[in-house]
Amino acid sequence: KAGVTQTPRYLIKTRGQQVTLSCSPISGHRSVSWYQQTPGQGLQFLFEYFSETQRNKGNFPGRFSGRQFSNSRSEMNVSTLELGDSALYLCASSLDPGQAPEAFFGQGTRLTVV
Amino acid sequence: QQQVKQSPQSLIVQKGGISIINCAYENTAFDYFPWYQQFPGKGPALLIAIRPDVSEKKEGRFTISFNKSAKQFSLHIMDSQPGDSATYFCAASESGGTSYGKLTFGQGTILTVHP
Numbered sequence: 572k573a574g575v576t577q578t579p580r581y582l583i584k585t586r587g588q589q590v591t592l593s594c595s596p597i598s599g600h601r602s603v604s605w606y607q608q609t610p611g612q613g614l615q616f617l618f619e620y621f622s623e624t625q626r627n628k629g630n631f632p633g634r635f636s637g638r639q640f641s642n643s644r645s646e647m648n649v650s651t652l653e654l655g656d657s658a659l660y661l662c663a664s665s666l667d668p669g670q671a672p673e674a675f676f677g678q679g680t681r682l683t684v685v
Numbered sequence: 686q687q688q689v690k691q692s693p694q695s696l697i698v699q700k701g702g703i704s705i706i707n708c709a710y711e712n713t714a715f716d717y718f719p720w721y722q723q724f725p726g727k728g729p730a731l732l733i734a735i736r737p738d739v740s741e742k743k744e745g746r747f748t749i750s751f752n753k754s755a756k757q758f759s760l761h762i763m764d765s766q767p768g769d770s771a772t773y774f775c776a777a778s779e780s781g782g783t784s785y786g787k788l789t790f791g792q793g794t795i796l797t798v799h800p
Contacts, residue, residue, distance in 0.1 A: 602786050604787070606788075614790040615790075616786075619786030626786065627784060672719075672778055673731060676729045676730070679728050
């Protein structure tokens with residue numbers, strides 16, 4: 572069974588640009604969550620999608636958004652990039668957090684904003 | 686109240702020794718407590734997890750001890766090996782309410798096992 576796939580693995584963007592990251596969950600998993608990982612703040616929850624609906628959102632500005640498609644694949648978008656957005660962005664998939672909370676992470680997308 | 690506090694920040698043990706990492710939480714609604722292992726350049730990998738209805742869970746060399754009254758849980762790595770050198774994160778989540786999919790993570794422990 573394939574794991575969680577995130578693309579691209581690395582990105583370099585300029586301040587003010589926007590970026591879209593992609594996540595393909597494990598087959599059969601309907602929930603996708605996104606996290607930002609930085610040395611200073613650790614792992615912080617961005618949002619969760621289930622059956623194309625955002626059910627939960629962390630404390631991030633509106634520049635961070637996401638969506639989920641009917642095949643459970645998810646994308647997150649960051650607009651008007653700031654230097655502080657440089658981080659490892661991770662997605663995690665699970666069957667349904669309420670019933671089977673085991674979450675499996677992808678390798679992440681390393682975003683560098685210059 | 687949503688925090689999970691993890692200690693120590695770093696840990697050095699000798700090969701064959703026992704590594705112990707501790708976590709404490711405040712939110713009594715948390716009902717799922719996983720541990721993740723992360724190697725440089727990789728995403729966190731689910732290691733072992735526990736629910737509050739049991740006080741201990743063992744999988745191979747890894748054991749979670751859970752103390753519900755103290756709101757603490759810990760990871761014990763027996764017979765630690767150099768290949769265990771990684772960053773370990775504890776986490777917690779609640780299955781009810783509106784906290785769908787949200788794992789609250791500790792700050793991480795960098796474990797180094799010397800040969």
